[in-house]
Amino acid sequence: MAESKSCNEWYPFIVMIAVDFSFAMMNILLKKALDDGMSHLVLITFRLSISTIFLAPIGYFWERNSRPKLTPRILCYLFCSAIVGASLTQYFILLGIQYTTATFSSAFINMVPVVTFIMALPFRIETVNLKSNSGRMKILGSVICVGGGLILTIYKGRPLFKHPHSHAMAPTVANAVKLSSSTRAERWTIGCLALTAGTLLWSSWFIIQSYVGRRYPCQFSSTAIMSFFGAIQSAALSLLTNRDLSMWVLKGKVEIITVLYAGMIGSGLSYVGMAWCVKTRGPVFTAAFSPLVQILAAMFAIPILHEQLNLGSLLGSIVVILGLYILLWGKNRDMQIGASKIVQQAKEISEQEAQLPVITVSCGSSFPDTK
Numbered sequence: 001m002a003e004s005k006s007c008n009e010w011y012p013f014i015v016m017i018a019v020d021f022s023f024a025m026m027n028i029l030l031k032k033a034l035d036d037g038m039s040h041l042v043l044i045t046f047r048l049s050i051s052t053i054f055l056a057p058i059g060y061f062w063e064r065n066s067r068p069k070l071t072p073r074i075l076c077y078l079f080c081s082a083i084v085g086a087s088l089t090q091y092f093i094l095l096g097i098q099y100t101t102a103t104f105s106s107a108f109i110n111m112v113p114v115v116t117f118i119m120a121l122p123f124r125i126e127t128v129n130l131k132s133n134s135g136r137m138k139i140l141g142s143v144i145c146v147g148g149g150l151i152l153t154i155y156k157g158r159p160l161f162k163h164p165h166s167h168a169m170a171p172t173v174a175n176a177v178k179l180s181s182s183t184r185a186e187r188w189t190i191g192c193l194a195l196t197a198g199t200l201l202w203s204s205w206f207i208i209q210s211y212v213g214r215r216y217p218c219q220f221s222s223t224a225i226m227s228f229f230g231a232i233q234s235a236a237l238s239l240l241t242n243r244d245l246s247m248w249v250l251k252g253k254v255e256i257i258t259v260l261y262a263g264m265i266g267s268g269l270s271y272v273g274m275a276w277c278v279k280t281r282g283p284v285f286t287a288a289f290s291p292l293v294q295i296l297a298a299m300f301a302i303p304i305l306h307e308q309l310n311l312g313s314l315l316g317s318i319v320v321i322l323g324l325y326i327l328l329w330g331k332n333r334d335m336q337i338g339a340s341k342i343v344q345q346a347k348e349i350s351e352q353e354a355q356l357p358v359i360t361v362s363c364g365s366s367f368p369d370t371k
Contacts, residue, residue, distance in 0.1 A: 050263025144323025157311030
């Protein structure tokens with residue numbers, strides 16, 4: 001029994017590691033597809049459509065006996081969740097990936113756990129007691145993470161690797177013309193701003209998902225509906241901004257593989273896994289695994305895409321991760337204190353009940369004396 005309980009406690013960790021691995025692989029594929037000239041919104045529409053087709057049958061058959069009634073209020077939550085967590089978030093993150101690098105984008109998104117924690121405070125999902133060490137650690141960790149985010153945004157630094165074949169591996173569209181230093185700086189700034197917007201939206205999704213998970217605890221069905229709404233939103237936005245129908249034609253194996261992988265794994269099973277973890281462990285725990293995406297993305301992107309890792313990205317990432325785990329230490333300490341208080345209260349109630357005098361009545365039954 002104890003072994004079974006221990007395994008269940010490890011399930012959220014295993015799920016989030018698998019989710020982060022899928023996101024790291026997806027970032028590599030997305031970077032390649034975008035550099036080859038694929039439209040952001042078209043890519044998002046395809047991946048969300050495939051996610052809907054992939055998850056809808058699973059949700060229908062797997063959760064048909066446990067699925068609660070789908071009310072207009074829940075549909076409204078899911079529609080907002082699609083805007084915040086699917087269509088707009090993915091658009092800004094893809095824009096950031098294209099204008100910077102997959103490794104830098106993953107490093108920047110390390111800010112998501114801290115931003116999620118700060119957003120959770122007004123909604124009472126998270127609390128801070130400044131009189132306790134754990135509360136002060138939460139604030140300190142948040143400040144350190146924000147400082148790391150500023151380092152990532154402002155300071156680029158010198159390159160740490162030399163890739164002799166990087167020019168041969170350069171993307172065919174984005175880097176076809178040599179860019180001036182001012183143009184490169186402008187693109188990098190736009191990429192940072194896009195990633196900032198994506199980080200804020202992504203953090204907001206975790207807050208919304210915590211409400212969705214309580215009111216509609218069916219991860220496959222809710223993710224399928226969210227993907228459906230997101231696909232419609234992305235398609236409408238794409239058609240409003242560009243009427244060229246030729247951009248909807250997938251060109252080459254890379255685009256096809258990217259769309260299929262991003263749809264079934266990146267926007268399908270990964271969102272299901274995150275929704276389940278938000279429901280069981282909370283939004284901050286789920287968001288706390290973001291740094292692992294950066295590590296995995298760097299492991300693949302540097303040797304495969306010959307991306308460059310700069311000193312600023314490395315220093316900023318170290319500071320963000322340090323602040324993140326100071327924050328998590330404070331949160332874990334709060335949980336331990338809360339659990340010990342509950343145990344102590346239960347013990348006191350049990351002792352009080354044991355001290356109550358017992359009177360005997362003629363029928364042979366005994367009752368506590370409540371006078």
